[in-house]
Amino acid sequence: MSTNYSNEPLLDMYIFETEQLLGQLEQLILDSEKTDGFSREAIDEIFRIMHTIKGSSAMMMFNGVSNLAHCMEDLFYCLRDGKYESIDSSYISDMVFEGIDFIKEEITKIKNGDTTEGDPLIIIKKINTHIKELKGDVSAVSDHQKEAGAENLQKASQSENSQYYPKYAYKAVLHFEDGCEMENIRAFSVVHNLKDITSELTHFPEDLLNNECSEDIKKNGFQILFRSDLRYDRIQEVLLQTIFLRKLELTELESEEFNKPGNIKKPDHNNPAEKQEAPKTPKIKTQKESQLSSSHQNILSVDVLKLDKLMDLVGEMVIAEAMVIQNPDLDGLELNNFQKAAQRLDKITKEIQDMVMSIRMVSLAATFQKMNRIVRDMCKKLDKEAKLVITGEETEVDKNIIEHISDPLMHLVRNAVDHGIESAQEREASGKSGCGTIMLEAKSAGRDVLITVRDDGKGLRKEEILRKAKEKGLLYKSESDMTDREIYNLVLLPGFSTKDDITEYSGRGVGMDVVAKNIETIGGSVLVDSTPNSGTTITLKIPLTLAIIDGMNIKVGKTVFTLPTISIMESFRPKEGETFTDPEGNEMIMVRGNCYPILRLHQYYNIATDITDFTDGIVIMVEHDDKTLCIFADDLLGQQQIVVKSLPKYIRDFKKIKGLAGCTLLGDGSISLILDIGGLVYG
Template sequence: MATIAYGDFEEKLELVKCFLNDSREMLDAVEPQIIAMEEKALTVGKIDEAILNAIFRLFHSLKGSASFLDLQTIISVTHEAETLLEIFRSGRAVIKPAHVDLLIRTTDYIRNILDVVEQQLSDEGYEESAGEIIADFKKTIVNVLEDQEQAADGQQAPILPEEKTAAEAAAAAEAVENMPGANCGDPGIEITPEILKHFAEESNELLDEAESTLLALEKAPGDHESAIAACRAFHSMKGNAGFLGYSGIEEISRCGENLLGQIKEQKKDCDPVDVSFLLIAIDIIREGVRQVEAGSAPELPGKQEVCAYLEKLTAEAAAGGTQKEKNGGEKGSKAVKETAAAKGQEKIAAGEAEYEAREKQTGAGGQQAIRIDLDKLDKLLDLVGELVISEAMVANNPDLKGLQLDRFEKAVLQLDKITRDIQEVAMSMRMIPLSGTFRKMKRLVRDLAHKADKKVSLDITGEETEVDKTIIEQISDPLVHLIRNAVDHGLESVDERLAAGKPETGLVTLEAKHSAGEVWIIVEDDGRGLDREKIIKKGIERGLISSENSEMKDEEVWKMIFEPGFSTTEIISSISGRGVGMDVVKRNIEKLRGKIDVRSRPGAGAMFAVRIPLTLAIIEGMVVKVGANRYTIPINSIKESLQPWAGQITRTPGGLEIVSIRGELLPVIRLHHLYQVKTECLDLEEGILIVVENDEKKCCLFVDEVIGQQQIVIKGLSSYLGRVQGISGCAILGDGDISMILDINDLIINAGEVKR
């Protein structure tokens, strides 16, 4: 049970990776369904059958995947979960929050086991923890059935699924296997044409792989690697079909996988009979996939006969089949081949004709999408960056300065357009939807609501919004903090809400959208809102503001909650209240060059809007010159540029230079002082002031001259340089020189802010 029964497992890391990815995707899908089932049961008073079937199917698929690698811990707990879910599916009991908690705890446990398998390639040492969950399931099942027996008022008590007759068990298994294709997929996840298209494309790849490895196996029956590859292809085919509810394809894939499992484990030699039936199975599956691709439910002519004989071959192998049985199998092979061919000949022929007609219309290369390794996309993006730099070098070649080259200039403009188009395509290939991250928040809200003893509903919109994968990886933690605060601090208790004339169920809204080159992620609640007076009082206590600042604007008040250790909560809970979190939120968002805006109304709730640039690799920048050095200012931070006159300039007693622009007093940062650069431009009236803004704070940067706007490829600073004040990275300009990219937020923070 402990170690995965799969020879030379260390060499099969690709298979393990595939299993882990598939299993984690299934867990990500099942958790929102469990929560949706609970919500339906509480609001409608009965279980949604479609959601329940989807949950059952996902646990069933998890068990099947674990069985392939003999991970008994996962197999055992998912089996108990299936048993409990089968009771609900039969209508013998009503689901309760405690049952949902147990199912959620099971998904957490499976995630932990997956992490263990990823590290040690086995589930060894976790049998005891699995036993604890199994014991909880058995106790729960007994209690559920006892409750049902009491409710039946003396009627015959229902029996456990394990005690069913063989016929009843077979019928139940058949019901699971033959779940209608019309109800395929998860009700909470829309099965779009894109998903079906991806399923068809991946299936054809798997079938091609299975076919080629089977032919290799036929030529070399002892080729263990080919047996492993073929088994893996059938296993993946089974999982994909099962997830979408195509039970017929799932069943025949399972039969093929089982037979190949016997060959893989060297319990039998692969002979022509085995290969023949497996190839027939591939043809049947391929026809089913073609039907799915055409938009219809898969009908699999000859499936029943082929499955029956594949199971017969598997059973013979498990029992140590004799040569006589193999000879009989060869005769049977011919009979079943003829039966399958007779049953499916017309449909397959019609399908092939339709396929050929479609191929003539669309061309031979019918496949419209391929899967690409992320490392290759990263490399492509790096090359696009180098292309942008090279294009700038060509356009700004000093040898061509002053020459009238009309045709060359036209070619450069065309090159610039093509470069930008390539950049946009490369960027779009890294974009993925926020749906996966957003779905995880449903589980978070449910757990937080239970701990805080509140009723909370999470409303998600815009989950299809696409962002760069790097953003996806770094935005999850800030979202967790924001939602945790919304549930714990923002929303009132049930009694408080009812007393205020609000619905007893609090609402948290999670929204994503694109706006002006940025992605906006908004977390909003309909709770009590931020307490302005408490925040000001705490700010005065901590010395962040003086008592004279009590009339400050709301925006200034809200910014104090992002100070390290700031909290107005008097009672520390297991959820929050220690003042740790919001400063981390702001810091992580600023790492993405983003901003966070806060809005609040007393008694109506608070809103946190996170704004992040769509891309983190290439930006539009304004290149400026200071002495012999050049610096780049992000375009979206620039408000205006001007050459001041003497009457606008004043100095504070502390020596800080101030410029008055339309009645607004702004501090001046001399970049040549900050970075110790020699320059002949020392008077403010002789140089140029660039007004920059971040988070509604402004300052002026004093530079010698403005060179112009360019696309800038962001390069990180070497780690040995450490952190450089006011610098976020560097870039290579068109003439090969290096330009430091200014971190406007850091510069403004260190410059301070001067009010009029």
């Protein structure tokens, strides 16, 4: 098919577009379910989507997908007629979802370079049966209409049959090229073109609207008999203009010959004029009124890999800039012009960085919309009622981060339906409305995005959590010391699961801790809160972006560390007597009446330094999830934008050094380790 030019970019585009269309389709169906049935606009739009997928897939020779899309298109073509009163829209939705899932699977296979051997036959059969059922409903009506239409036409053509006979009579047999498709319509187009210059035109096959006659035309050619005032060569010229024409046999007939039967092979009807004009045309209406249609936008789709590369390059540029401006060779020099130029460079670099960041920002809408389907499917399976309310889906986060939160979110929403929302009876018994609500909300908060999954279900049971945690040895301090929030957050620990029975969707014991782990890998955190009988709220705090952050460089001995500026509360040099040691030997500091633990970095990482006295060095107070820690270091070196690079694999996996989030390059080319505040606070 399209083998003679490279398929790669086309394939990418096919995958991208088809996935987008499937997403739209899913949303349309879900919306339609909410409004109880398919609106005219929705049907048109679904039809159009299936049509596009069918065409593109056929071009790419993914026949399974194409056939299935064709079949679904047929289904909505039927619905489009709007004659059917009893439409089981829930059943149709189920079938379409089944189809969507099949296509999605195929697309995944295509993406992975696997062969697409999936066979949608079962779904196609199901849909076809349903189409037949639908059609069975109205066949009586349409037959009637057909008859009426034919009658009218007969009358019309009879009145047109005038007394005047043109001079010449012709017989033509047209053969079309192999594989030109829709031979019947091509034949129809020939008849249409001859209409104005001929009269008494008859043809075989007669019923050109019947698609099965294409086979006849392929085999025997398309035969036409007509009269005209035009000469042989003119007629031939007109007929030869037919596109996809392989062979033309045109013969002039004597006038008497014209009326002989037998001129056309197998003419089984005496009044061919009856069907010359087709009675009905299935019309498609304009979609001007459709609000669902996509508007034109000046948007370019770019390969994410290229953006990643660009991001890397900008990162390198930030480092290179620092290398130039903070070059040790410049130390002690008075360079006014250089400083001015350097400032300008700095400004532009920051602007480029912001721009590249903003390119990578993607709205959460698509990720959030996916959850609709999950809630719907689970409610059906578990026989519960719940609706998903989405707010703030326009909030944007870095593309890489979206990929990391999609799975955890899915898990949280599943949990909410499975464990949070009660059955309708239980809900009504406790005075709530039968239909549960799950709120999915996103909002920006400084350099973070907060994503909240809130259900109005039964809430977490504190005693149960404590009992479980004790049983599994997960308690890290005494029960009485723990706040409610700390207790709820126990469910995030590895190996914790409150539900004994396992359902298809959640509760396999690898639940919340995986969510927490996933979110932590992108520098975020998870908070659990709950009120008995009124629901559970889980908040994901996620950084807007990963790659470039503001960092504070600090020195311990000869080693340089970098702290994310965002987590620094304050830094100060302690006075004599502010520090003390608690009975367990932990060093603490008293700041404005509160006690905070001190972490000596030189001890923690075993670094040789002369500064071991608190009064000689500096204390940096950092915060993570409402927990505060004071880090003791030799000195502050200054603030700069840093590009976060992950630690080499062997350091991460084999050395397992605690409290490191990554590393970065400094202006002088040396390496600085980025401290993981979360790790230090909980370590």
